Amino acid sequence: MAVQKVFIVGGGTMGRGIAQVCAQNGISVVLCDLEQKVLDEAKKQISWSAGKLIEKGKVRGQLDEVMGLIEFGTSLDKAADAEMIIEVVFENLEVKGKVLGQIGEVASKDALVASNTSAIPITDLAAFVPNPSRVLGLHFFNPVPMMAAVEVIKGKQTSQEALSLAREFVESMGKEPIMVMRDCPGFVINRINLPSSMEAMRVVEEGVASVEDIDKGVKLALGRRMGIFETGDIVGLDVTLGSLSAVYEETKDPRWHPPMILRRKVKAGQLGKKTGTGWYRYDNEGKRLGPADE
Ligand SMILES: CCCCCCCC(=O)CC(=O)SCCNC(=O)CCNC(=O)[C@H](O)C(C)(C)COP(=O)(O)OP(=O)(O)OC[C@H]1O[C@@H](n2cnc3c(N)ncnc32)[C@H](O)[C@@H]1OP(=O)(O)O
Numbered sequence: 403m404a405v406q407k408v409f410i411v412g413g414g415t416m417g418r419g420i421a422q423v424c425a426q427n428g429i430s431v432v433l434c435d436l437e438q439k440v441l442d443e444a445k446k447q448i449s450w451s452a453g454k455l456i457e458k459g460k461v462r463g464q465l466d467e468v469m470g471l472i473e474f475g476t477s478l479d480k481a482a483d484a485e486m487i488i489e490v491v492f493e494n495l496e497v498k499g500k501v502l503g504q505i506g507e508v509a510s511k512d513a514l515v516a517s518n519t520s521a522i523p524i525t526d527l528a529a530f531v532p533n534p535s536r537v538l539g540l541h542f543f544n545p546v547p548m549m550a551a552v553e554v555i556k557g558k559q560t561s562q563e564a565l566s567l568a569r570e571f572v573e574s575m576g577k578e579p580i581m582v583m584r585d586c587p588g589f590v591i592n593r594i595n596l597p598s599s600m601e602a603m604r605v606v607e608e609g610v611a612s613v614e615d616i617d618k619g620v621k622l623a624l625g626r627r628m629g630i631f632e633t634g635d636i637v638g639l640d641v642t643l644g645s646l647s648a649v650y651e652e653t654k655d656p657r658w659h660p661p662m663i664l665r666r667k668v669k670a671g672q673l674g675k676k677t678g679t680g681w682y683r684y685d686n687e688g689k690r691l692g693p694a695d696e
């Protein structure tokens with residue numbers, strides 16, 4: 403049976419994108435956040451993004467049909483009748499564990515419970531849910547409406563049936579599943595991508611090259627669509643630090659120790675586009691002004 407009712411907890415950068423692609427594909431979705439102002443912002447952004455994709459013929463239907471499939475709310479109660487619950491809160495095991503515990507109390511025992519974690523092993527998260535055989539990772543990429551890949555991650559106890567349903571769900575949203583068959587911190591894509599980002603940060607820290615020149619280089623020499631630091635600013639420096647810390651905590655491998663320049667920026671509240679400064683500076687409309695001070 404295809405998933406038709408989704409409940410998403412966390413309406414920030416990623417939760418709102420996932421809600422949008424569900425609705426664009428005819429799936430009813432409830433987007434839940436603690437803060438009403440996050441939900442108001444999410445509604446505005448989804449409307450802008452879906453409107454643009456409809457205008458370009460990349461999404462079928464009308465904007466009001468898409469928006470009509472999304473319910474916005476601050477209570478977890480509606481998780482009770484969802485077939486798929488996706489946890490998209492902060493990249494922190496304690497916060498995620500608490501939310502998953504609360505979801506476990508309301509959700510149907512047959513519901514699939516997915517986490518969009520960037521790096522925390524799924525088996526660790528499944529420990530907070532009564533039925534770990536239904537828990538798995540669904541790792542979407544940012545910006546969700548534009549990126550086709552989704553990692554589908556099997557935790558130690560995830561059943562084959564849950565994994566197959568999740569794969570079908572990803573395909574029903576027009577996305578391409580990347581199957582991760584063995585749980586590990588960072589999964590596949592972040593394990594490959596994070597080291598180059600960390601090395602770029604160290605290159606800046608050592609004064610070898612500027613943020614702007616590194617970004618120019620990776621686009622012109624390596625053919626990347628976006629620079630490492632441009633991407634870091636849309637992801638959020640807090641999210642990058644949370645992901646790296648999760649891998650480091652699990653492995654204690656010094657290769658994954660978060661660079662000091664990243665830790666300092668997060669401490670200073672320079673989290674990227676969402677706070678107006680990260681690796682670059684932005685105006686109120688999100689237009690880039692220039693590099694931030696190192
Ligand atoms: C390594 C650190 C790891 C930290 C761990 C946490 C992170 C994770 O766990 C996993 C992640 O997500 S890592 C990030 C992965 N994402 C990327 O690397 C993004 C790379 N960028 C791209 O693919 C393209 O630049 C992209 C597809 C975004 C945009 O395309 P272009 O560059 O060709 O073009 P633009 O000129 O910017 O835009 C073209 C048209 O598309 C419109 N647009 C952009 N965003 C949109 C959106 N969200 N919805 C709807 N439309 C959108 C844009 O407005 C423009 O439209 P026109 O002006 O009409 O042409």
Ligand SMILES: NC(=O)C1=CN([C@@H]2O[C@H](COP(=O)(O)OP(=O)(O)OC[C@H]3O[C@@H](n4cnc5c(N)ncnc54)[C@H](O)[C@@H]3O)[C@@H](O)[C@H]2O)C=CC1
Nearest residue numbers: 412413414415416435436440490491492493519520544637
């Ligand atoms: N930002 C990115 O590019 C990507 C992030 N991810 C992962 O997705 C998850 C979310 O990341 P973002 O969307 O960037 O974070 P974000 O900070 O933009 O959004 C998180 C949202 O969760 C809400 N929240 C926190 N506790 C809650 C609770 N108990 N109940 C309801 N809502 C709650 C917050 O109010 C906030 O709006 C993280 O695990 C992150 O690692 C995965 C892929 C890419």
